[in-house]
Amino acid sequence: MISLFEEYGVKFAYLFGSRAKGDRPPSSDVDLAVYLGESEPGRRFDKKLSLISRLGVIVKKDVDVVVLNDVRNNFLLAEIIRKGKVIFNCAPDERFAFAVAKQHEVTDFITHFHHVATGTNFSKN
Template sequence: MNRFKMIKKELQPLFKAYKGRIVFAYLFGTAASHDYSPLSDIDLAFYVDSQEDAFDLKLALYTDCTRLLKRNDIDVIILNNLRNLILADEIVTNGTVIFDSNPEVRLDYEVRIHHQALDFMHQRKMIIGV
């Protein structure tokens, strides 16, 4: 079983426990690339239904992910609160969707992030030439 399927399978109890709260999730970074090694950390990004308790939810997701994956080198990001457009675009462009309860919401998010990132990069280039 490849690592994507293994991680997705190991996180199924998490997706069931947070049913209705997690809208979609990505595996990204080296764990989602061909550069993965046993020393690589696992990067997970979650889009949730509400931002009200995002910090507590992030902490709970981290705790549950470390327990389910039996490792502590995990990074958890709540996409709703992510202000780094370049990172958000990297996640949706190169990450792997491992859970999706509402494809319409996910596709809307992806399109919005791509547009915002392109606008940001264009403005940055106009201002500083980079």
């Protein structure tokens, strides 16, 4: 799997979901989140589809791949970063910077969501 990640320009990857938690029901798929070095969104999508196919052959399970570069769901990002297991990391500094930046975004989002939901406003006048 490492050589496949290197071939596709994966900078780091997480295993997340039920398998990261240790649950391994026979029917469960494998959830992977990858950060790609590719800057073009269309090419990232093509790589995602190809990775799903090739990884499925390797692990002999259905595989779901999330491209971290493109994730906008803050709750999913938080789940992956906090509870996922790093399974590949050829760019530790980049992974650290990504995780810190996304944690800040998630915290800001949750704070904003709380203010909207409760009708509170902590801005200084």
